Amino acid sequence: MPARTSSPSCGRRAAMSESLAQRAAALDAADELAGARKLFALDEAVYLDGNSLGALPAHVPDRVADVVNRQWGQLRIRSWTEGDWWSAPERIGDRIAPLVGAAPGQIVVGDSTSVNVFKAVVGAVRLNDDPARTDILVDATTFPTDGYIASSAARMTGRRIVPVDPADLTSALGPTTAAALVNHVDYRSGRLHDLPGLTAAVHEAGALAVWDLCHSAGALPVGLDAHGVDLAVGCTYKYLNGGPGSPAYLYVAERHQASFDSPLPGWTSHADPFAMTPGYEAADGSTRGRVGTPDILSMLALEAALEVWDGIAIETVRAKSLALTDFFLECVDAYVPAGRVTSLTPAEHASRGSQVALRCEDAPRVMETLTARGVVGDLRRPDVLRFGFTPLYVGFADTERAARVLAEVLAG
Numbered sequence: 275m276p277a278r279t280s281s282p283s284c285g286r287r288a289a290m291s292e293s294l295a296q297r298a299a300a301l302d303a304a305d306e307l308a309g310a311r312k313l314f315a316l317d318e319a320v321y322l323d324g325n326s327l328g329a330l331p332a333h334v335p336d337r338v339a340d341v342v343n344r345q346w347g348q349l350r351i352r353s354w355t356e357g358d359w360w361s362a363p364e365r366i367g368d369r370i371a372p373l374v375g376a377a378p379g380q381i382v383v384g385d386s387t388s389v390n391v392f393k394a395v396v397g398a399v400r401l402n403d404d405p406a407r408t409d410i411l412v413d414a415t416t417f418p419t420d421g422y423i424a425s426s427a428a429r430m431t432g433r434r435i436v437p438v439d440p441a442d443l444t445s446a447l448g449p450t451t452a453a454a455l456v457n458h459v460d461y462r463s464g465r466l467h468d469l470p471g472l473t474a475a476v477h478e479a480g481a482l483a484v485w486d487l488c489h490s491a492g493a494l495p496v497g498l499d500a501h502g503v504d505l506a507v508g509c510t511y512k513y514l515n516g517g518p519g520s521p522a523y524l525y526v527a528e529r530h531q532a533s534f535d536s537p538l539p540g541w542t543s544h545a546d547p548f549a550m551t552p553g554y555e556a557a558d559g560s561t562r563g564r565v566g567t568p569d570i571l572s573m574l575a576l577e578a579a580l581e582v583w584d585g586i587a588i589e590t591v592r593a594k595s596l597a598l599t600d601f602f603l604e605c606v607d608a609y610v611p612a613g614r615v616t617s618l619t620p621a622e623h624a625s626r627g628s629q630v631a632l633r634c635e636d637a638p639r640v641m642e643t644l645t646a647r648g649v650v651g652d653l654r655r656p657d658v659l660r661f662g663f664t665p666l667y668v669g670f671a672d673t674e675r676a677a678r679v680l681a682e683v684l685a686g
């Protein structure tokens with residue numbers, strides 16, 4: 275965001291506001307995703323926190339009620355087979371697959387992202403089982419859980435963690451690298467990392483690439499298969515709107531599935547779980563990534579939520595996401611008193627996810643006041659205001675209003 279040296283006068287601000295509001299109206303009128311908003315249960319607030327918890331798709335409560343009342347209440351145990359509960363992890367994985375550029379049969383849904391990071395990192399080290407490959411490179415700016423889990427995985431596999439800024443990853447790779455774990459979009463700054471380029475560099479070094487897609491899935495094209503990603507994980511409660519604590523997913527590329535050796539080989543990943551034999555024999559395909567009994571209520575809420583994606587191309591979502599974040603940055607620049615905020619989010623599209631992070635003095639008070647005034651973002655301590663743009667339900671008028679209210683709060 276270019277730095278302005280002076281604040282606009284009252285009259286100029288009113289004129290700017292009118293013209294940006296007019297632009298917003300025109301952009302909303304031309305928005306081919308505008309109709310998706312009515313699929314969600316939203317109120318008057320501008321909800322810019324879908325990068326933490328996605329909004330509720332309006333049809334989900336009735337679907338969950340059916341799962342509870344009919345499938346559980348009436349069919350009871352029969353639902354595992356007749357209601358296809360048992361195959362939900364793979365079935366829902368296949369529904370997520372096109373959103374992240376994966377062919378069917380490679381994604382399984384279940385557990386938290388943290389647990390899937392563990393499976394993926396240990397799995398990657400075991401797939402690359404060369405004692406000379408002692409290092410697991412971890413995105414130094416990662417969401418903390420990935421770092422904590424990778425450290426434990428390293429201790430358990432006799433490897434060491436090397437924290438690396440994603441910008442320096444290529445030069446840190448070498449013959450001692452076993453695997454690299456990188457966040458596709460940085461949770462704090464909103465920086466999008468170069469998945470195709472970094473994956474290729476990791477492979478060039480003879481290592482495996484593990485990606486955390488929490489902040490990219492459902493917001494932008496990922497291209498897991500096209501870019502040869504080895505393993506990936508992600509949550510479903512942000513841009514996929516699966517609900518609080520909805521299950522995460524694990525992607526193991528088809529070429530690795532036969533050798534993938536899960537560190538959590540629970541009975542539901544067994545080739546014949548109901549044989550209940552003492553010896554473990556891993557199932558084929560994505561099923562190998564399962565652990566225990568699937569959390570059916572959350573899982574089927576997620577499955578219902580994913581219906582909002584029917585007929586929606588992720589490329590269209592990405593185009594709107596960039597237009598929204600561009601417009602927000604423009605409105606912030608026009609309205610906010612000079613010097614009050616600094617954008618941490620890259621200006622160039624190739625490096626931007628679907629959020630804008632603004633560094634701001636007094637950020638806790640500002641976010642509290644913004645939320646009270648109906649603009650909901652979130653705070654990452656100590657001084658970052660985060661605004662997530664979910665193209666399925668955020669519009670341009672919302673975006674203009676958010677920037678205008680932010681400016682009022684900062685001026686007040």
Ligand SMILES: Cc1ncc(COP(=O)(O)O)c(C=O)c1O
Binds near residue numbers: 387389461488
């Ligand atoms: C990049 C990233 N990874 C992992 C997580 C946490 O995953 P979970 O709490 O589902 O284990 C989050 C957010 O909570 C995240 O932003």
Ligand SMILES: Nc1c(O)cccc1C(=O)C[C@H](N)C(=O)O
Binds near residue numbers: 461
């Ligand atoms: N998973 C969360 C939760 O259970 C409570 C509050 C927030 C979260 C989040 O998802 C945080 C989020 N990953 C972040 O980017 O900061």
